[in-house]
Amino acid sequence: xxxxxxxxxxxxxxxxxxxxxxxxxxxxxxxxxxxxxxxxxxxxxxxxxxxxxxxxxxxxxxxxxxxxxxxxxxxxxxxxxxxxxxxxxxxxxxxxxxxxxxxxxxxxxxxxxxxxxxxxxxxxxxxxxxxxxxxxxxxxxxxxxxxxxxxxxxxxxxxxxxxxxxxxxxxxxxxxxxxxxxxxxxxxxxxxxxxxxxxxxxxxxxxxxxxxxxxxxxxxxxxxxxxxxxxxxxxxxxxxxxxxxxxxxxxxxxxxxxxxxxxxxxxxxxxxxxxxxxxxxxxxxxxxxxxxxxxxxxxxxxxxxxxxxxxxxxxxxxxxxxxxxxxxxxxxxxxxxxxxxxxxxxxxxxxxxxxxxxxxxxxxxxxxxxxxxxxxxxxxxxxxxxxxxxxxxxxxxxxxxxxxxxxxxx
DNA sequence: GTTGAGCGTT
Numbered sequence: 001x002x003x004x005x006x007x008x009x010x011x012x013x014x015x016x017x018x019x020x021x022x023x024x025x026x027x028x029x030x031x032x033x034x035x036x037x038x039x040x041x042x043x044x045x046x047x048x049x050x051x052x053x054x055x056x057x058x059x060x061x062x063x064x065x066x067x068x069x070x071x072x073x074x075x076x077x078x079x080x081x082x083x084x085x086x087x088x089x090x091x092x093x094x095x096x097x098x099x100x101x102x103x104x105x106x107x108x109x110x111x112x113x114x115x116x117x118x119x120x121x122x123x124x125x126x127x128x129x130x131x132x133x134x135x136x137x138x139x140x141x142x143x144x145x146x147x148x149x150x151x152x153x154x155x156x157x158x159x160x161x162x163x164x165x166x167x168x169x170x171x172x173x174x175x176x177x178x179x180x181x182x183x184x185x186x187x188x189x190x191x192x193x194x195x196x197x198x199x200x201x202x203x204x205x206x207x208x209x210x211x212x213x214x215x216x217x218x219x220x221x222x223x224x225x226x227x228x229x230x231x232x233x234x235x236x237x238x239x240x241x242x243x244x245x246x247x248x249x250x251x252x253x254x255x256x257x258x259x260x261x262x263x264x265x266x267x268x269x270x271x272x273x274x275x276x277x278x279x280x281x282x283x284x285x286x287x288x289x290x291x292x293x294x295x296x297x298x299x300x301x302x303x304x305x306x307x308x309x310x311x312x313x314x315x316x317x318x319x320x321x322x323x324x325x326x327x328x329x330x331x332x333x334x335x336x337x338x339x340x341x342x343x344x345x346x347x348x349x350x351x352x353x354x355x356x357x358x359x360x361x362x363x364x365x366x367x368x369x370x371x372x373x374x375x376x377x378x379x380x381x382x383x384x385x386x387x388x389x390x391x392x393x394x395x396x397x398x399x400x401x402x403x404x405x406x407x408x409x410x
Numbered sequence: 411g412t413t414g415a416g417c418g419t420t
Contacts, residue, residue: 011412048411
C-alpha cells in the first residue's frame with residue numbers, strides 16, 4: 001500500500017556508511033523522514049543495505065533516476081518492496097511512481113492497530129488521547145516486558161469504527177508529542193484457527209502441520225501488506241494439520257488466480273482433525289470477520305477435500321463474505337483449496353490437489369484428482385472448486401464443495 | 411556483504 005511508498009531501498013552500501021550519511025546524501029533530494037541501515041542482529045555488522053523513507057513520496061521518483069555513490073561505493077537505489085511483494089512474483093512491475101491504484105484502504109478491516117516505535121515514556125493516556133482524534137478508541141494497550149516491566153516499544157490501539165482505523169492508517173507515521181510512532185494494522189494474533197488443539201488428534205502428521213503453520217506465519221506478515229497491495233488478501237487455509245497450502249489471488253489487474261493447494265497426503269481417513277474450517281479469509285476471528293460483510297469481495301472456494309467422513313461437515317462455520325455461508329465445510333482429508341477469484345474478472349479458483357489416499361473404508365475411489373474450479377468471467381461467476389473426492393460407495397461422498405462466488409463483479 | 415522489525419490482552 002502506501003506504506004512503502006516513498007521508501008527507498010539502498011543496496012550495496014559500504015559497511016562504513018552510517019545512517020547519518022545516508023540521510024545527508026539523500027537529503028539533497030528531499031526531506032528524509034527516516035533512515036534505517038539493517039544490521040545483523042547478532043554481530044551488529046551492517047548487512048549492506050538500508051532503507052530511506054522520504055516525507056514526500058514523490059521525491060523517490062527523482063532519486064530513482066540518478067545513480068548514486070556513497071562513501072565511494074556505487075550503491076543501488078530502488079523502490080523498496082515489502083517482503084510480501086518480494087515473494088509473490090506477482091508484483092506488477094508497472095506500478096511506477098506509486099501510482100498503484102488498487103491499494104486503497106485494503107480489504108482487511110481490522111479495528112486494531114499495531115503501533116511501533118513508542119517512546120518509553122508514553123503513557124496509556126497520552127497514547128489514547130492522541131488517537132482519540134481519529135475516532136472512538138475502545139482499547140489501549142502498551143506492552144511491557146513481563147519481567148523487567150520495561151516498555152517494549154509497541155502497543156495496540158483499538159477503534160470502534162473502521163473508518164477511524166483507515167484514517168489513522170493514511171499515514172504510516174504519527175507524531176505523538178514530537179516522537180514518531182509507526183502504525184500498522186495489527187496482526188490477528190489468534191489468526192490461526194486450525195491448528196490448534198485438536199489438531200492432532202489424528203496424530204499422524206502433526207508435524208507437518210507445524211511446518212505448514214510456520215509458513216503461514218511468514219506469510220502472515222505477508223498478508224499484512226498484501227492487503228495493501230493488492231486488494232485481495234491472501235487466503236489461506238488453515239488446516240488443522242497436514243498440508244496447508246493455499247493460494248491466493250493477487251490482484252493485479254484483474255485476474256486473480258487461485259492458488260491452490262495442497263496435497264493431501266494420504267490421509268487415512270481417520271484422524272482428521274476436523275477442526276479446520278476452511279475459509280478463505282485470513283482474518284479469523286469472528287469479530288474481525290464480520291467486518292467483511294460489508295465488503296464483498298471475494299469469492300472463494302472452499303475446500304475440496306477428500307472423503308467425507310463423519311467429520312466432514314463439522315468444521316464449517318465460516319461466514320462468507322456476505323454473510324452467507326459458503327459451504328463452509330471443511331472437510332478435511334486434504335485440504336487444499338483454492339481460492340478464488342474475486343473482482344470480477346477472470347479468476348478462477350482452483351483447487352488443485354489431489355485427494356488423498358483414499359480412506360480405506362469409505363471412499364472407494366479414492367481420490368481422484370480434483371480439478372478445479374474455474375471461473376468464468378462473466379462477472380459473476382467465479383466458481384470455485386469443485387473438487388470432489390471420491391465417489392464412493394460410501395454414503396457420503398466427498399464432494400467438496402467449493403463454490404465460489406465472486407460476488408461483486410465490479 | 412543488495413529487501414527489515416516489533417504483535418497483546420480480556
